[in-house]
Amino acid sequence: MREFAYFPGCSQGSSAHEYGESAVAAAEALGIGLREIPDWSCCGASSGHMTNHLLSVALPARNLAIASEMGLDVAVVCAACYNRLRGAQRELLEDEGLASKVEGMLGKDPRFRGEVLHLLDIIFREVGLEELKERVSRPLKELKPVSYYGCLMARPRGLMTEDDYENPQRMDRLLEALGAEVRGWSYKTDCCGGSLSLTRTDIVVKLVNRLFEAAEEAGADCIVTACPMCLANLEMRQAEGTLSYKAPHQLPVFFFTELIALALGLDGARKWFPKHLIDPQPLLRGAGLL
Amino acid sequence: MIHTLTPDLEREVERRSGQKARNCFQCGKCSTGCLFNFAMDILPHQVIKLVQYGQKERLLSSGTIWICASCETCTVRCPNEIEVARVIDTLRQMALEEGAVPADRKIPIFHKCFLGNIAATGRISEPVLMGSYKTLSGDLFSDIGLAVNMLAKGKIKLIPQMVKGRREVRRIFKEAAR
Numbered sequence: 001m002r003e004f005a006y007f008p009g010c011s012q013g014s015s016a017h018e019y020g021e022s023a024v025a026a027a028e029a030l031g032i033g034l035r036e037i038p039d040w041s042c043c044g045a046s047s048g049h050m051t052n053h054l055l056s057v058a059l060p061a062r063n064l065a066i067a068s069e070m071g072l073d074v075a076v077v078c079a080a081c082y083n084r085l086r087g088a089q090r091e092l093l094e095d096e097g098l099a100s101k102v103e104g105m106l107g108k109d110p111r112f113r114g115e116v117l118h119l120l121d122i123i124f125r126e127v128g129l130e131e132l133k134e135r136v137s138r139p140l141k142e143l144k145p146v147s148y149y150g151c152l153m154a155r156p157r158g159l160m161t162e163d164d165y166e167n168p169q170r171m172d173r174l175l176e177a178l179g180a181e182v183r184g185w186s187y188k189t190d191c192c193g194g195s196l197s198l199t200r201t202d203i204v205v206k207l208v209n210r211l212f213e214a215a216e217e218a219g220a221d222c223i224v225t226a227c228p229m230c231l232a233n234l235e236m237r238q239a240e241g242t243l244s245y246k247a248p249h250q251l252p253v254f255f256f257t258e259l260i261a262l263a264l265g266l267d268g269a270r271k272w273f274p275k276h277l278i279d280p281q282p283l284l285r286g287a288g289l290l
Numbered sequence: 291m292i293h294t295l296t297p298d299l300e301r302e303v304e305r306r307s308g309q310k311a312r313n314c315f316q317c318g319k320c321s322t323g324c325l326f327n328f329a330m331d332i333l334p335h336q337v338i339k340l341v342q343y344g345q346k347e348r349l350l351s352s353g354t355i356w357i358c359a360s361c362e363t364c365t366v367r368c369p370n371e372i373e374v375a376r377v378i379d380t381l382r383q384m385a386l387e388e389g390a391v392p393a394d395r396k397i398p399i400f401h402k403c404f405l406g407n408i409a410a411t412g413r414i415s416e417p418v419l420m421g422s423y424k425t426l427s428g429d430l431f432s433d434i435g436l437a438v439n440m441l442a443k444g445k446i447k448l449i450p451q452m453v454k455g456r457r458e459v460r461r462i463f464k465e466a467a468r
Contacts, residue, residue, distance in 0.1 A: 010414035014447040015440065041412040041453045046360060047404035050382050053306070055466035059408070062458060105465045106458065151361035165366055191325050191361030198423060199396040200357070201432070203329050236436055275443050 002126055004075035004117070005067040006034035007085065009228070010042050011078060016228035018272035022257040023077045023119055025268050029261070030127045030135070032119075034075055037066050043084040046195040054101070060088035061102045061110035073114040075122055077257070079153035079227035086116045118153065120170055120226055120256065121162060129177045137265035139179025142287030145254070146183045146220040147171035148211070150230040151191040165189065171256055175224060178263040185218040187211055194229035197237065208237040212249035221283055222252045224259060231255060235277040252280030262289060296344035303341050307380040313370040314338040320364035320374045330354040331393065334364050334374050341377065350385040353393035354378070396427045409463045412453025416446055 012020030027034050040063050049056035064085065067074050076082040092099045092110050102110045117125075123132070147168075154165050163170050168189065172182045192211060193204040211234065215223055225231050231253050238249045253276070261269040262284075270290065273280050284290040300311050314335070321333040332340065332354045340349050349355065355378055364374035385392065392398050403422040407414050420437070424430050440446050453459060 010451070013413070013451055014416050015445045017445075017447075039454045041455065041459050042408045042414050044408065045404070045414075047401035050360065050379055051386055051398070051401050051405065052466055053379070053383060055405070055463065058462045058466055059459075062455070062462065105462055151359070151363070155362040155366050189363075191359055191363070193326070193359055195359050196357070196397070198420075198433070199400045199427075200329070200394070203326065203357070206328075207325060275445065277439060277443065277445075 001031045001033045003033035003035055003072055004122065005070045005072040006036050007040055007043075007063055007067075007074055007076045007081055008036060009076070009078035009081040011228035011232070015232050016078075016255070018258060018275050019077060019228050019231070019255045021268065022255055022261050022272055025266050026257045026260040026264070027075075027119060027122075029264050029266055030123060030132070032075075032122055032126055035070070035072065037063055037070070037074075040066065043081045043088075045080045045084060048084070049087075056084070057088045057091055057098060058102050058105050058110075060085045061092060062106055062108075064089060064092070064112035064116075065106055065108035065110050067114070068109060068112050074112070074116045075119055076116065077119050077226070078229075079118075079150055080229060082116065082118050083152040089116055118226065120174065123174065123260075124162070124170060129173060132174070132177045136178055136263045138263055138289065140175070140259060140263050140287070140289065141179050141181070142289070143180040143259075143283075144183055144219060144221045145175055145180050145224045145259075146185045146215045146218055147175060147188060147256075148223050148225045148230060148234075149188050150194075150225060150227045151189060152229075153226055154189040171224060171226065174256065175259065178259055180259070183215075183218040183220045185214055185220070187214045192230050192233045194227075194233040197229075197233050201237065204233065204237050208234055209249065212238055212251055215251055216249065220251070222254060222280065224254045224256050226256050228255075238278070250278055252276065252278050252283050254280060292343055292345060294344075299344040299346045299349075300342050302384075303377055303380050306383075307373070307376045309372050309374075309377050309380075310370075311338050311341040311372060311377060314342070314372055315370065317369060319367050319369065323363045323367055325361065325363065326357050326359060329357050334358075334378075337378065337381070338372065338374065341381075346384075347390075349381050350388060350390035351393060355381045355385060356392055356394040356397040396429065399423065399427045402426070405463075409460060410456075411450045412456050412459045413451045415450035417448055418450055
C-alpha cells in the first residue's frame with residue numbers, strides 16, 4: 001500500500017462529508033493509504049488569493065510544512081484545495097524571497113519538495129484502469145453520466161496537469177472503467193460560479209442551469225464531479241431556475257469517489273446517497289444499483 | 291474619456307502580479323471565453339487595456355474585479371501568456387488596500403467573513419460563515435429554506451472544527467496584514 005499525506009479540506013468535514021468518507025473508503029479499497037495531515041488548517045481558498053497574496057501563499061504553506069515533516073507526497077480531493085496547495089507550492093519553490101518571508105511567519109520550512117496530487121491522478125498512477133476494471137463487482141452499466149471537472153481542477157493556476165485542460169479525459173475513462181456509459185459534452189471545464197453562490201445568486205442560477213440543460217441535451221442522467229463546491233452549487237441552485245426556466249432540473253450529481261465505492265461493492269456506499277439535496281436513489285434503483 | 295496616460299499602474303501591476311500587461315494585443319480571446327462576461331461592466335481585454343492606460347480609479351471601482359470568479363479560462367487561453375485572472379487578483383487587492391468603494395459590496399464582505407472564520411478557528415465552519423455574512427451584508431432572508439434542508443440532510447455541522455495551532459494561524463493573518 002502506498003501512503004500519502006492526506007489534506008481533507010474543510011468541506012469534507014461538513015457539507016461534503018460524503019465526499020471525504022467515500023474518498024477514504026475508495027482509496028483504501030484500492031490500496032492507497034491516506035494519512036491525514038495532523039492539525040491541518042484551511043487553504044484560504046478563493047477569498048485568500050483574491051484579497052491578499054501573502055496570505056494566499058502562507059495559509060497553504062502551513063500545511064505543506066507539516067506534510068514535509070511526514071515525508072510523503074500530498075493527496076487532495078477538493079479541487080479548490082488542490083489548486084491552492086499546488087499554486088502556493090510553485091510560488092514558494094520559485095521565489096526565494098517569498099519563501100524566506102513565509103518561513104519567518106511560520107517558523108517552519110515551507111518549501112515542499114514532494115508532489116501535490118489529486119486523488120483522481122493518484123488512482124491513474126497507482127492503480128490504473130485495467131486493475132480498476134478487474135476490481136469492479138457491480139458495473140454501473142445503466143448509468144449515463146457526464147463528467148464535470150469544473151474550473152479549479154482543470155486549470156490549477158496555469159499549472160498543467162497530466163490531463164488536457166480544455167478537454168480532460170481522466171474522469172471519463174475512469175467512469176467507463178466502472179462500466180458507465182459516459183456521454184460527451186463540451187461543458188466539462190466551464191465554471192459553475194461556486195464562489196459567487198451566496199453573493200450573486202442571479203449569475204450562478206444562469207450558469208448552473210446552462211450546465212444542466214447541456215447535460216440533458218447530451219443524454220446524461222447524472223453529473224459526476226471531483227469538487228465539493230461544484231456539487232453543492234449544482235445541487236443548491238438548480239431548483240431556483242424554476243421561475244426563469246421551463247422546468248426545474250432534477251439531475252443527480254455524484255462525487256466520482258461515491259461511484260467508485262458503489263462499483264466496487266463497498267458497504268458504506270448506500271449511506272451517502274440519502275444525504276444529497278437532489279436524491280439520486282430513484283436513478284440508482286432504476287439502474288439496479290441499489 | 292481618457293485624457294492622460296500614465297505607466298504607473300502597468301508597472302505596479304507587473305511588479306505585484308508578475309504579469310506583463312503590455313504584451314496584450316487586444317485579441318479579445320479572454321473576453322469571448324469568459325463565462326461571466328454578461329455580468330461585467332468592463333470586459334477582461336478592456337481591463338488589460340485600462341491597466342496599460344493607467345486608469346486606476348475606473349478599474350478599482352469596477353464591478354468586474356469582484357465578479358471575476360478566477361476560473362482562469364482567460365489565463366490558459368491568452369496567446370501572450372498573460373495570467374489575466376492574476377492581474378484581476380492584484381486589482382482586487384489594490385482596491386481593498388486603497389479603500390476604493392466596490393461596485394458590488396456583498397462580494398468583498400463575503401471574502402472578509404470567509405477569512406475571518408479561518409482566523410478565528412483555523413477551518414471554515416459553514417454556520418459561522420453564513421451567520422457572519424448574513425449579519426454584515428444585511429441579506430438576512432435568502433436561502434433560509436435551503437439551510438433548513440441542508441440541516442435535515444446532516445450537511446451542516448453546528449460545532450465548528452477547531453485547529454490546535456490557532457496561534458500559528460493568527461500569526462499568519464497578523465503578518466500578512468502588515
